[in-house]
Amino acid sequence: MSRYSGLTTYVKHGELRNAHPVVCFSYQEEKRNHNIFSKDNNDNPLKFIFPVLMLQIILAFVLSRLIYLLFRPLRQSKFVCNVLAGIILGPSVLGRNKKFMETFYPAKEMQVLNTLVKFGVSYFVFLTAVKRDTASLLKIARNAWTIGISGYMIPVAISFFFNSTVEYHVTGCFGRGFPFPLVACPLTQSSFPVVANNLEEQDLITTELGQLAMSIAILSETITNVISNIFVVVIIFTRIGSYLAAFQIMFLISAVILFAIYIVRPTVLQIIKRTPEGKSVQEVFVVTVLLLALFMALIADILWGAFIPGAVLIGLAVPDGPPLGSTIVEKSELIVTEIFLPLFYIQIGYLTDMSSVKDMNSFLVFLLILMLLHLSKILGIMLISLFFDIRIKNGLLLGVVLSFKGVEDFSFYERWQQDKLLDKQCYATIVLFCLFLNSIVCPLVDILYKPHVRLTTTYHHTKALRLRTLQSTPKDVELRVLSCVYHEDNVHGLIALIKAFNPNKNRAVCAYVTHLVELVGRAAPLLIPYNKHRRRFIPKNSHHIMRAFNNFATDNNNSSGPITIQSFIAIAPYKSMHNIICNLAQDRHIPLIIVPFSGNQEVNRVQNSIRNFNTMLQEQASCTVGILIDRGLCLRMINLNRHFKVAVLFIGGADDREALALASRMSGSPKVGINVFKICCKQEEGKVCGVEKQLDEISLKEFKEKNVGNACVVCSEMVANNSLQMMDVVRSLRKKYNLVIVGKNLRRTQFEKEMMQWVEYQELGLVGDVLASSDFCDISVLVIKHSELDKSNNNFCPSCREKLR
Template identity: 25%
Template sequence: MRDFSNAVLEVIGALPKRSAPDQGGLLTGQDPTKVNTNDPLRLWIVQLGVILLISQLLSLVLRRMRQPRVISEVLGGIILGPTAFGRIPGFTKHIFPSDSRPYLNLVANIGLCLFLFLVGMEIDASMIKRHARYALTVAAAGVCIPFGIGTAISVPIYHTFIDKNVKFTQYMLFNGVSFSITAFPVLCRILTELKLLDTTVGIVVLSAGVGTDLIGWTLLALVVALVNAGSGLTALWTLLVCIGWALVLIFIIKRPLLWLARRTGSTKNGPSMLFMTVTMLLLFGSSFFTDIIGVHAIFGAFLVGIIVPREGGLTITLTEKLEDMVTIIFLPLYFALSGLSTDLTLLNSGKIWGFTIAIAALDYAGKFGACSLASRFAGFTWRESTTIGSLMSCKGLVELIVLNVALSAGILSQRVFSMFVLEALVLTFMTTPAVTLLYPPKYRKRVTATDGTSSSAPGTEGAAQRFEGFSQGREVVQKTHFTVVLDKLEHLPGMMAITQLVLPSLPPPAYTEQAPAADSSENLKASGSTAIHTAHPTVAVDAIRLIELSERTSDVMKSSVAESLSAKDPLLNIFGAFGALNGVRVNNSLAVVSFDDLGSSVTEHAERQHSQLILVPWLPPLYAGDAASQKGTEASSSAGNSSPSNSPNPASQRITQLQNPLESLFRSSAPENSNTSVLHSQFVRNLFASAKTDVALFVDRHMSEGDQLPACGTCRLFVPFFGGPDDRLALEVAVQLCANPRVSATVVRLTKHDLQLRESGSTDKADIDEQPSADGTIHHVTLFPDTVYAAPTTQTRLQSETADTIAWARYTRHDTSADPSLAAALSRVVVTEAATATPLRYIIDTARRMSQSAQAEQSRLLVLTGRSRRLAAEDYHTELKSIMEEHGNVASEVRKTVGDAATSLVISGCETSIVVLQASVSA
């Protein structure tokens, strides 16, 4: 055996050794950061990780200052360069050695071509056509005057810092281009962040920015042609060939590309694989052509982006496919290379700093002054003109691209390059605070649908009259104008159901075309449906579709074409068809805003449209075991037993999963993600806090359980009336809904007969996060203004109780001769009063009993309750705490958002839809 083994080993030893080079690794003792030309991926991954980590950390800080992402990326490169980390011994040698720069540069330039392709798709020529008068005036002034200033200051800079081997004309042209350029992509993101896209200033700046970019890229192409050419004649031929290629793309290749997009269905269903392949080949082919003729490759990519068809939102969907890879990986690499080439330690003398300050001051003064004067000449106010001038002074990444082209061409030295990079950062950083100071929200003029403008829309008159009517006993104004918030397809059934309820009862076509029989007329009069013979007030419904705005370029593009997107949005089209079938005019609109601005955008839209009631949907997520938990809850309720908090109650298990009933409002349901739940409740609370009109949050629990609407279409309302403006609004809405012959209501006025419960209060409980301060104001631990209330004084309490009495008397002791319009509605309203020590448990038991009765009658039960977060008559926190101990705890965000009454119904597992109403407060 040993001889055989030795023979085998000898054969193996005789085999030829492997000739492949050793790949190395940690196990072999090799340095993974060592440059290996045969395998550069290893070090490239290390460099990518370091760059992304630094830029993301800086972005987290600068984002709070509302600064664009490009600043953090360039600052990250500067920190990694010789200015900071480069001074650490061995850092540059191991992480960014000079031998590895070509690989980084190759990937970064590929990303730059893709980015310029995206910039080209962002440019909309129709925007310039629509606002040509203002755009051309501002763009021409913003290019010519800064170009002249840039060429003037280039004389002392050239004689002081530039190598004499560089021709003065070449540096002068580069300097002029860098002064006249405006960063259009960064400008779009700043306008979006400051919510100026739909203002007159924002539209003019975008239009002028497009024109400035086109002129700037043309000038840059001319300069690059002059630098690369050996003589002026060669430069002329290079420029003519470049212009010819642009004309070929625009007038010859553009049409076949549009045909291919339509043929492959890309304009309807997004870009197909074939269309994407052809577009990418055209992109890099154009970049290759412009590069070999002596113009930079980015111009070819930019031109291809311009000719991509805009039909069907194709550019938006195409941007969605590319932007993440470009913005997350490629662009940070490019700007990191810019930062690595920036050495601020070279600015080591007063003379150099004087030139740097002069460059920044003259650049800003030239852009700001020229664009401000041009805007003032075009008819804008001084405040608007200076805002336009500040925005057009934004430099950002476009000037950095120009500077990098000049550095690679040998025109700029590293010291001058560092001076201009610092100037670009300062001017970009100044844009947001300057615009915020010069153009606050109260001065902004927004473009309306009719291409007009309106400053700050007035408040809703109907809501103000309603509030005033309750306090003084005047006639209540019927609500005829509603704003409906849409986000998901799942919200449509519930919003259609609640919208149909709030609409006035319209007669069927047969009644309007021929006279009814005598007995039929008598029956109609007996049922109180005399309204079919009278003219109803005009009802208007405004449907607003909300899309959350992120940092993605595609979202910015959506916000700029929101009007065209609203015409093709499936949710708005479905809801519009629903309105047409019900004889109601539906005005559709679409808003692309950040998550923090979702609530304020809805309230601003409602103010502009003079809406009287905002309808907000909520569709609870479906959990396994909901039906079983409900049956267990009903069984325990009927037996009169309450399960302890530590017992394995199915309802308790269900509430453990459902930490927040608002978690599926605008994002996907994720019970385990409490952060998402908090975000949803923040939207609703922000809406409640900022709304100057009445708001109704519709909790559609029936549709969440998969139940079908009753075939008969009848609806029963249950209104628990505790007192306060929110409950008065609930009572008013219930009476208006009962104008529909298929709707009936039961209204119960609840009072506490055990005053000891009220005197004990709830501020000493750990779960109630509010404490009275020294000035008598109750402060909740939150950033929302709707949870800071003045302490109820004797005067305010008496005023609220008086308003409650007037409202209650209006609907319980109604004089039909004084107001015959309410006779039909009140005939379907049952009014009772109840005094109990546990009002919340009373409404839970009543809701369950009415729900069972409604199911037996093939009807639907709807609970209308006030949010009662302002001027509430009683304090129910102690009772709510005991209910939560019995059925399971719930996040404090829920109670703060929907109020105590709705919270008790949610956690008890009642299978009934809920409408939580908040009344408007006068300004």
Template identity: 25%
Template sequence: MSRLPAIVSSEGYVPGVNEPEQMICQYLHMTNSMGCSWFGCDISAFSLPLLMLQLSIIFIVSQTTFFLLKPLRQSILSCQLIGCIVFMSFLRLDTHLLNQLFPESGKLVLDTVANFGFMLHVFVVGVQIDTNILKSVQRHVVLIGFMSFFLPYAVCILCIVPLPNLIQLDEFSFHTLPFVAALTSMTTFAAVTTTLSDLNLLNSDLGRLSCSTALVTDSCSYITTLALTTIGIALERSDWKPVRNVLYIVCFLFTICFVLRPFVMWMAKRIPEGQQMKESQFVVVLLAVLLCGFLSECLGQHAAFGGFTMGMCVPDGPPFGSAMVHRVDWIGTSILVPAKFAICAFKVNLRSLGGDNVLASAITEAVITIGYLVKFMSNFLLAMYFNVSSQDAFHFAMIMCTKGIIDVAAFSLIRSNEVVTEQAYSLLILNMLLVTGSTRFLLRHFYDPSARYQSYKRTSILDIEPEDFLRMVVCIHNEDNLPSMINLLQASNPSRHQPLEVITMNLLQLEGRASAILVPSSEVKKIPSAQTQVFHAGNAFNHFMQRNHNSVVVEHFVAMAPYRSMHEDIFTIAINKCANIIIVPFHKQWGIDGTIDATFPGIRSVNLKIMEKTPCSIGVLVDRGQIGGPKSVLTRRTEVFNITQLFIGGEDDREALAYSCRMAQHPCVSLLVVVLQPAYNDVEQTPEINYEKRLDSEMIDRFRMECKGRDIFVQQEVAEDAVQTVHLLRAMEEGCDLFVVGRKHSVSVSRLTCGLLERPQCPELGRIGDFLATAEFKFSVLVVQTQPLERVDNAGEHIAFIK
């Protein structure tokens, strides 16, 4: 092996257009080390191993920072930037180590890889954007979005204009301030949706308002920046050729919208239902991303602009958009994007804020602070003007001040082009981290979207009049839920004297999209991947409505949201429709042999959130309809449907009995109510317990009166402990099709259920419900939880519901 040169690269300064520029000379063959470290060569002198080492270090630093800042609820992108800034600051203390790990000759390769990863990341952001948002944006949202950018920018410019007459400031720092004002006034759609998604607020009213407004603001800021930059260059050079370049950009956008997008949509429609996109389709789209990035560079734009516009051509959601996101996002966001933040961290110099630059730093900080304050106040006041509550308006204004990776990339780009000073760039980054970080922390700890669901009027089944509509929100996760839900509705005795209002919700997990959707099923064209399921569900429920003419009214809705915030959409519909009960399917499905066939943790998380903050009663249906024979709520076809109700005591049992009482009035339903009482009372008889017992007794008497003369049996049973309760439950299995039970029971009978299961598998079903959901039983189970009689508000005070 030939002897390697002692000097692998050299650097120096040469005359430039405006000032001396740095130049680096390096041997062309220094790419692969080929094991030369065994001969005493510095392996970091070779570009490929150096790049892999840099990416590894950056990844470890960013993930470690994310782990350390997890209690502060910071996003992974903010943690990556913070970690890289801190790491580079410490690395600058050892010049030799800095030159070994991040030599000037290696920054070009790292910067190239980082920009490629950034282009892939913004492509994914573009894929996740629902372009239909622009069609449905209301006028007041356009006004708020427009003013969110132009008002702070205009105020900052008015403050900058008189500065030369007031203080002595160098010309470069003065010319930097308008760009600082523009960058501060920006709000990017990607930053807002990332913040809302991390905080589980995407499908809240606040989230929808923020997404629509951010999209308008983002469009305004880009158009303004493109126009001002082009005009500025034209005035500086006395050459209007850049204006012609704008026309080329417009033609590029039109080509993408009217040629490339229809082609991609045509490819997406060719994917058969239930199947994934082909490898050839993925390659074609990825090649189009690279070509669009290349054309953007030719037009004087960043390659990420082409990637973003190409992303908006790809239909969001499954199967096409979600597949692109899953394949591209992991390498772009997790591996290569941290390198972009490392490059940005290189340019942050905290020492530049002091010394002779104190005055310039103070003026720049004042402009940034004014920009943020005016932006916050404009969003807050306009939201209040358009009838947004003061609390939501305050949080909306905070969200509109957040920034993300696209903002950081814009800061880095103008710094690389020497449009802003070093201290201005550093202050922009530090203020962004402070504002975005504090916004996330405050929203996480002080904003509770469920507060608006804490209604002051009970809407349970127990409190409605017999002739009133029973309003039920029925949740559908997949087509397997349809037969059981319709069968339960049929057993609920819809009639002219006791009409039924059913609101169906097709719940879909958010995939490949940035914004959540809640629309009537008539607008399902906005969600192409859901059309088949919604069509089948609509046909099934419409057929049920036709069979019960003048007794049933059905409305259909479609909700696409993350599982962790899907309950927000369910609550919204339940509140708007004044629902009495929400029926949700259990998260487990049984096979034909009686064993658990499938488990869906996402559905369970939705059920847990609903039970925690429900605005009305809720019923969890444990369906064993896949098991053949007579003991099935699905396959039962005989004239009599046998329902068993276990009544131990408590508000949940009373609500369950009110529902059973309604079902018992169906001519084909036979109801057995088992009233279980303790053999002896050893619980101190407090006024609260005596009050509960009186309510239980009145409920039983009311039940006997309303169901007199029907196929109803009331059976009194006594048990001493949980063991006898188990024997009683097993004895009731014979001839039972559906078992109804409350989730919680009275404190005075706690020994009848205490220790029923040593390790409950599903505590959300209660002790009795959890036991009945085991493999020992073959009937279906409906666990009912009523709306709480009281809640605790944010101040810790109890709020009593008004009957």
């Protein structure tokens, strides 16, 4: 058959009928190889499906990435850039050239593209459902119910006032007597996958604002789905004349849901149960679940007329996290988000034709209604938040975050256009409004929200917000330490360090041990108290870590002094995990956080992520942060019969004063020998701030007075006027001490400026970086960093200001 298009007619049972316009082409011709060396000059490769499809994918990926690189300095999200790329490739910009449109977006190629788009969207919603944990998120935020329901109902109530306006003034939108309030639900709903993805992109997923927003989004999406299903049931019973047919449809839909709950879910749990500890799920099970998601999407499309519910059902049936959920996400998320979703944005651009906006009155009225609906939602959430003592700015930002738009929202709008509820003008209006909304929301949240500022006003006005330091912690009260653990290798070094803090009957030590686990296969981060009987959320190696700390506390309480262990599991992305740790330290009034050092010669992604986490913790924590380089610290403490030898390098500054305060607490133990080296730099004495110098002298004087007559403590002075002399001082510590405590930042000495360009590990500072080299492989190092937040308060903690009075 030759290639042609037009209106075809045919005769059936003697009756002449008209058919829809069709595009005909030879299947055999499509199968042949088409190349520029073909003998037939008419065989242009761009006239055939496969080459054009590949070009569509390449153009979408390249253009979206290019726009993202250009717009990222303006703090725009990937979603905004991808939609812009789709609009540029569509009929609004490049598509205005008919030659371009006929070459890259002809009718037959769009059929293949639309199929791939549906395939990608089905897997996207499946993966977001796999990563979702509704129960745990709703338990996190108790205020989510009230705020979520209010933010959901206010736009719906407002939409009743615009029902007649839409009906008479907005042409081409929601025809056939479709009530506008039912449309306002999906127009203003907060979709959990959309909110979670945008928060993760902005590194806010672990903040208090992010946790509350995700809880509200889950609640809003649940309410929308319930109302939509009720509406579907009503339509089935009112539009189908036969009650038997309606009952059959409802029975089939219920059977699909029951199949996911009582067949798929128990089978998946059995697969997880039979997977050996520490092993990954067999590949055949992963492939089976991925195919089952497509099968359920097919069944849902046949029954519901929409494929998304089927993919969501299977996603919810698969438990989030390892071993199965995380494996599925790791193996399929990249290709879905980076290859298939750009095709979805091409489809958005293809359906968005700006030239279709011809009735400006209708366009402006509908645009104004959309703005009022979303503005009422944002203001409603902000006002309701005030009743829960949430700061007014944070309440406004919460409403703004819940207004994010994404893939699921545009899937709704595309379906409306296919069902003729929207014409091209109304669809273009919604796309433009969502694009404008996201382009404003993302920079606004990025600029205004400060994660270290707590969400509620009550917390802000309490003393809990004050900076906590080792200097301001009384020596005769319990020392609270937050010990972070990445893996089992960190346990023994942290135990030895806690033991060196000299716990006794008068000065107890409380260690908040937190196992840090990278978020994989989950959408929402978690911070949960450790419970050995709570199997679902606890990683398997957490049990070994917590058992070691509990055994240490039990043995030490029977010998030296009281040590209390409180255990937590933090599951979050490393790039934003510092928010969880900083909030935990504030809530428990902890003056010292200790994290293991994770740098060595073999650098990989995980180690870089951990190093970035350590750096962000130093910058954002409202207390002192110590980075421990463990080189057999536990073995040396056990093997030494008399003294555990500690050296403290004191050059001056807030970090060194904190290091000295920690040494002062350790000095009470008869088994710990401490040598404090006061390093003088005669050439820099005149350049040092008088107040800083006075604080240094006061701290040294207090330390010496406390340890008068203590044979285990020695104070000495050394001179280092340049970098060479400073290196000689550091080298003199080799093979003499088990632990060296040093401040991160020196007091702006000249040799520090000379050598900072050679520092490999910036989070350790100059001296810490030198001690981290292989030349000092026999010494463990603790690098102390005073809170960066003190800079907003003249760089002095409350205890320092008290000393100066």
